[in-house]
Structures are given as structure tokens and as C-alpha cells.
Amino acid sequence: MLAFVGVVFGVIALIHYYLWKRLVKDTLRPGRARRAGTIAAVVLAILVPVTMAGVRSGEIAFLAWPGYMWLALMFYLLVTLAVLEVPRLALSLWLRHRKHAPEMSPVTAAGEPAAVDDLPAEAGDTVTSRAASRIEAGSDQSGIERRLLLARGAAIFAGLTAAGITGYGVKTALGGPQLDRVQLPLAKLPRAMDGTRLAVVSDIHVGPLAGSRHVSRIVDLINSVQADMVCVVGDLVDGTVAELGPAAAPLAGIRSRLGAYFVTGNHEYYSGYEPWLEEVTRLGLRPLRNERVELDGLDLAGVNDIGGEQFGDGPDFARALGDRDPARPVVLMAHQPVAAVQAAPFGVDLQVSGHTHGGQMAPFNLLVKLQQPVVSGLGRVDGVPVYVTNGAGFWGPPVRVGAPPQVTVIELRTT
Template sequence: MLAVLGFVGVLALTTGLIHLYLWKRLVRDTTNPGRWRRVGGIAALVLALLVPATLIGTQAGLYWLAWPGYLWLALMFYLLVVLAVLEVPMFVTRLVLRRRLATAEPTTAAPEPVLVATAEPTTAAPEPVLVGAAGPPEPPAADAVTAPDHDPARRLLLARGAAIFAGLTATGITGYGVRTALGPPRLDRVQIPLAKLPRSMDGLRIATVSDIHLGPLRGRAHTERIVAAINRLDADLVAVVGDLVDGSVAELGPAAAPLRDLRSRYGSFFVTGNHEYYSGVEEWVQEVDRLGLRVLQNQRQEIRARGGVLDLAGVNDLDATGSSGLAAGPDFAAALGDRDPSRPVVLLAHQPLAAVEAARYDVDLQLSGHTHGGQVVPFNLVVRLAQPVVSGLGEVDGTKVYVTNGAGFWGPPVRVGAEPQISLVELRSA
């Protein structure tokens, strides 16, 4: 709970600064002082408070906050991205406008003086009079000494155009992302050769799913759809690699119940993700086991199939380090030590980063989730800084790592550039 509150505090500060920027670009720059600017300021303040209120409120059971709060979080993110991208062309445009105004020529020229004679008769030579020069020149006006560096009307038009473009673009991307996130998971089929896999086990299939994230926005129907999709694959093994829930067994037990209908030839298995440790991991381990999935907590299971043997191991999530009892952290030695090195071993570990340690135990293949494939572009670039593999098949120190995008979402019900996914991993003998 403390970790969640700390995260909410940092998020509140960050979103406050973001909303200040959005207010400047979308409200202050596009309106004149008056009622509409005040209304925009109040709206920005309310929306800024909505983000931490949603995260805290949903933890307290105020699920009605989830949809408006998380949708605004997604829209806010893409408004920030689009406006940030527009900063450079906007800056260049303002420079061009200033230069044009500074070098503009005057529209009328000053009259040329003309010499004429006086009309009075005299013996002396007439003195010339300068026509058009009424007197000594007056000093230039103050506003003529320094030309204005911008045209307020053009600046306002430019700001409004950028705001409209950003609003339409962010809304369109968010709408597409909602449709993708709430749609059916895509099936990803991948063949992975393992040097130690017996030829008799060639073609062994593991249905892999992660990050189902049952919670305030996804319930029992979400689980039923995932179970039905997995059962259609007729897999040999089912692996659920963490982040099943965002809530307690009391709140989400009925939503997880369809997992009891998972079908496979040699069993269904589960390892904890980081979100299980925010949701009462001890209760969830017992509940998942009751539903018929074998929970691999720093354990290894021998799989005998088609006349061959394969070791299937599982470790607790990296975020559990420092806990005790059922919530103990990952123990790679317990799961992978003292085994027959001639057998192939497949490790279930929620975070791809676990492969750094798993490679020391000559793991052939690690199946992971956690990243959501980045969930929303360009956030995937940030995820790449924390995890060695973001999506699909990669390798870490000689250990193959396959990362599935996950079948659900966390936070905003939005996926852009990373569709929800169920993966069918087919093992091939090399």
C-alpha cells in the first residue's frame, strides 16, 4: 500500500506540472483575459486532481472514477506528446513572423522638398522656401523606434490552430487505443528451437498469457473470452505469467473463476507478477491453486510428454524481493539448481529482466510478460530502458526470452502499437 501511495504522490506532482503546461498551451495562449480563460483554468485544475483521485479512489472501491479518470489520463498523455512535437514548428513559425514584421517597408514615402520663390516683389533675390517642410522634424514616436516583434492577432490564430490540431489528434489516437484495448486478444504463433529438446517432443505447444489485469475496468467477461481463446488452441501446456489481478480475492474472485475451465494436456501453470503483491498475494496463490492452476513458487515441474522429458520452472516476481513466507522473492537456485543439465528447461518469470539471473543457470527459454509491449507508443521507448526485451523473441546472455504483450491493460483502457495478445509458443527440436 505504501508503494502505491508513493507512486500516486510522484504521479500527482508530475501530472500537476503537465496540466500547467497544457493550461498554458490550450487555455492561456488561445484566449484573451476574461471568463473563458477562467473557465479553462478551473477545468485544468479539476482534471489535474482527477488523476490522483482516480488512483486512490479505485483502491478504495470507488470504481465509478475509473472510466473518466483513466480515459483522461490517456488523452492527457497524447495531448502532451502532440503539443511537445509541435513546439519546434511553432517556434520556427514565430521567428519567421517576427522577422517579416521587423523587415517590413513603410507603405508611404515622405514628400520631397521643392524650391519655390516668394511672390513679393523685391530687388533682393528671393529666398527659397522648402515646400513640404513645415518646420523642424519632430522626434519619432516611441512605438516607431522599436517595431513590435509579433502580431497579436496572428499569434492567437497560430496558438488556436495548434490547440485544435493537438486536440483532434489526441482524441483520435485515444479513441483508436480504446477500441484496440477492449477488442479480442490477437493470437501470436511463434516457433522457438531448443537445442536440448528431444525429437519426440518436437512441436510441444505452450499457450502463454500474461497481464490479464482483472480490476475496475475488466471483469468476468474478460476472463471468459481469454479462456475460450486459449481452449481453442488445444495446447499441451498453459502458462499464465503474472499480473492476473488488480484487487483482492473478495473483490475479483468471481471474475477470476472462469480460469477453472482452462484445458490442456499436461496442465496449467501460474507464476506471480508484481501486481499480485499489491493485491494480497497469499490469498491469490491459494485461489489460483483452487481454480486448478499449479502455482510455481520458486519450483520446478517435470513434464513428461510424447516419450520425452522437459523441466518447467517458475520463480516469484522480482518485486517480491525482501518478503517472506508465500510472498518470498525469486529464488533461482531453488527453482533451477540441482537439475539434470541434459534436459531442456523452460522458465516462467513475469519480468523479462529475470533472464539476467536465469542465464547463469543455462535456462533454454524464458516466457515473460510485464511490459504490455509498451502498451502506448511512444512509452515503449521508456520500457526498453528497464527491460531487455519489450515484445516478442529476444536473447539475454544466451537465454532465449519470449515476451507476450499481455491480454489486458493497466491504467488507461488504451493500447496503441501493442495489441492485446495471447501467444502460442511451439517448441522445436534443433
């Protein structure tokens, strides 16, 4: 654990050193402004781990907004400046090539070029030396000015780009989830259940930046579709029941024909999963803890999140999916898409998941793909159809780019 924390601190330090070099050292001459920029870089480097640790513990939640907003800006500054490195290098090489253009020769009193060989030896040496010195000094000065201009232009472009993307991401994240409708065929679905609708929501992340208004808006959207069943697929909260119980209270207003069901996500285990299981039950959601229920001609199963293993509360696929009638279709609720690897041998007809946030902040989605087999939408894992919803909230920065918040309605169809 200490090694992991050390690596994280090291990465944060390296990122801020790079940003300091490109945005402060390269753009400002030595002096008061550069010292102020250096101090700001150090303060911001300290703010990131302090925010991540303090907000989770609830002790310094007031740092959530400034800390997480800087985290988003830092990310997009890093991405933009990294992309600019290639044209920066090309332009620097071109300017360096121009620097070595042919030098001007000394001239005679008549204004014509003079050959050094036509001058007295000492005079020729003096003229050549002085001309070379002037050219070299002027060249160095102009080179410094060009580098400064290039660095400032890149810094301004990166700053405006990062601020623009972050502002768009904040508007998207705080603007409420969109409703996506998907039709999926299930081969064993009885004709009487054709058109059954599942409202799937994940990653609501009730916390310091997302309170009861956030939850009420999601509940209203779910109720607007009049779903047959509601599947809340983990990561409901980022804090304890004592801290966030009132904010989660609107969940009691969820309405559906066959009930609302819940499985744990990894963040429930960071927040005290046992009190939260009691709380969601009190609010009218039924936790599916490595178990399944029969709903008309369909089995709905749920497994605990993989993150629960270190708490002695991990998934048990055999318990949830074994000894069932294979003629009945089964939909599995599992927080992480990768759970489908263990679910596949049990003949799961459809798995619904969250966890990835769709990547939340592109191009971070490319890294999520390294850990999860499906990042957003419908995919297949070892033959199991897996639908991954983007999630209705956000974690960390209140920013979403390329992955809008989402509640999904899956309409099951016979084939």
C-alpha cells in the same frame, strides 16, 4: 516513499501547467472562457492521482473510466504538443522576421513619397512620430492576432490527434487479444516432444474495467489452440479475491494436455498474493513458487516475481533451477524479462515473460526499454532466449497503441 509520491505529484502538476498554458492561456483572451479552462485544468490535475490511488484501493472505482481516459488523453496531448514545439518555434521566428519589414514613408499632397528632410522640422518630427506610432500599434495588434491564430491551430490539431489516437487505442484494448504463433527451437528437446505447444498469457489485469467477460474471452482463445500446457505469467488481477473472485472464475475452464501453471506478478503482491494463490489453485491452475515440474522430457520451472522481495516472497532461482538434470531442456516462467539476468547461470533454455505490455501506449515503449531488456517478442538476455508476450489485458487506461493485446502460442521444435 513520500519522496517518490512528491515527485509524481510534481510531474503531474508540471504536465497540467504546460497543457493549461498551451491549450487555455495561449488560445483564450482574459475572461470567462479562460477562467473556466483554468478551473477544468485544476480539476483534471487532481483527478489523475485521485484515480490512481482510489481505484487501486477499490474505494472510488467509479472514477476509473473518466480518470483513466483523461490520463490517456493527457499523455497524447503532451506528446503531440511537444512534437509541435519545433515547427511552432520556426514559424514564430519567421513571423517575427516579417514584422521587421521596411516601414512606409510619409507622402506629399500629390501622393508621392516625401522625404522628411523636405518638411519643416516640427512637421517632419510629427509626421514621423505619428506614422511610427500607427505602424507600431498595427504591428503589435497583427502580431497578437497571428500568435493567437497559431496557438489555436496547434491546440485544435493536438486535440484532434490525441482524441483520434486514444479512440483507436480504446478500440484495440477492448477488442480482445490476438493470437500470435511462434516457433522456437530447443537444442535439448526430445524428438518425441517436437511440436509441443505452450499457450503463454500474461497481464490479464482483472479489475474495475475488465471483468468476467474479459476473462472468458481469453480462456476461449486459449482453449481454441488445444495447447499442451498453459503458462499464465503473472499480473492476473488488480484487486482482492473478495472484489474480483467472481470475475476470475472463468479461469477454471482452461483446458490443456499437461496442465495450466501460474507464477506471481508484481500486481499480485498489491492485491493480496496469498489469497490469490489459494484461489487460482482452486480454479485449477498450479502455482510454481520457485519450483519446477517434469512434463514428459521437459522441465517447466517458475519463480516468484521480483516485486515479492519486499513481502518476503521473492524469487529463488537456485531452488527452482538447481540440482536438475542438465540434459533436460528447461523453460522458465518469470513475470519480468529482467529475471533472465539471474536465471542465465542456471542454463535456462527459454524464459517466457510478460510485465511490459509491449509498451501498451507508444511511444511509452521507449521508456520501458530503459527498465526491461526485452519489451516485446523474442530477444536474448545474457545468452538466454526470452520471449515476452504483450499481455492480454491492460493496466490503467483501457488504451493500447502499437502493442495489441495478445495470447502467444509457442511451438517448441527440435533442432
